Amino acid sequence: MFAWLSVFMLIAAVVYGVWSKEPAGTTALFMAFALSIMIGFYLVFTARRVDTGAQDNKQADVADDAGELGFFSPHSWQPLTLAFGGAIAFLSIAIGWWLAFFALPFIVLGIFGWVFEYYRGADQNQ
Structure with missing residues (x-):
């Protein structure tokens, strides 16, 4: 398409x-x-x-599609931090560019936390 x-x-x-x-x-x-x-x-x-997948086969049963679909994070606070920083950054367009300096720590913290959310270190067991 x-x-x-x-x-x-x-x-x-x-x-x-x-x-x-x-x-x-x-x-x-x-x-x-x-x-x-x-x-x-x-x-x-x-x-x-x-x-x-089983959904592509018209003769497939429901049980054919059973099993693990992937890993989905149960909870995370990082998107909220990133969204707050993004909201302040976009608000700085209307109010003044000086407000973007206050948004930058939230954005950096949100991205850093989201990227390394499940990182426990190379020598630690999970």
Whole structure:
């Protein structure tokens, strides 16, 4: 679907660019083309690496899809910290850029905490 969408976006961008000679809309259409290519490439690349599941087989039973689906974090406070820092950062656009300096520690702390949330060290057992 995204491959066909990218073909359409490319054609629309070229036709719009030649016909209107307006740089902002032409750039936006070329960016939409690039984004749809990226999403389509990711989906094709992922589909080649992942095996077909039981949901793809019409004769499959419910029990065929049983088993572990992956690891899902039970709880985490880091997204809340990052969201608070992001909210202050976006609020700094309206109030004043000086407010971004107060948002930066929350953003750094949220990203650092989220990345190393389950890291226990190389020599420690989990």
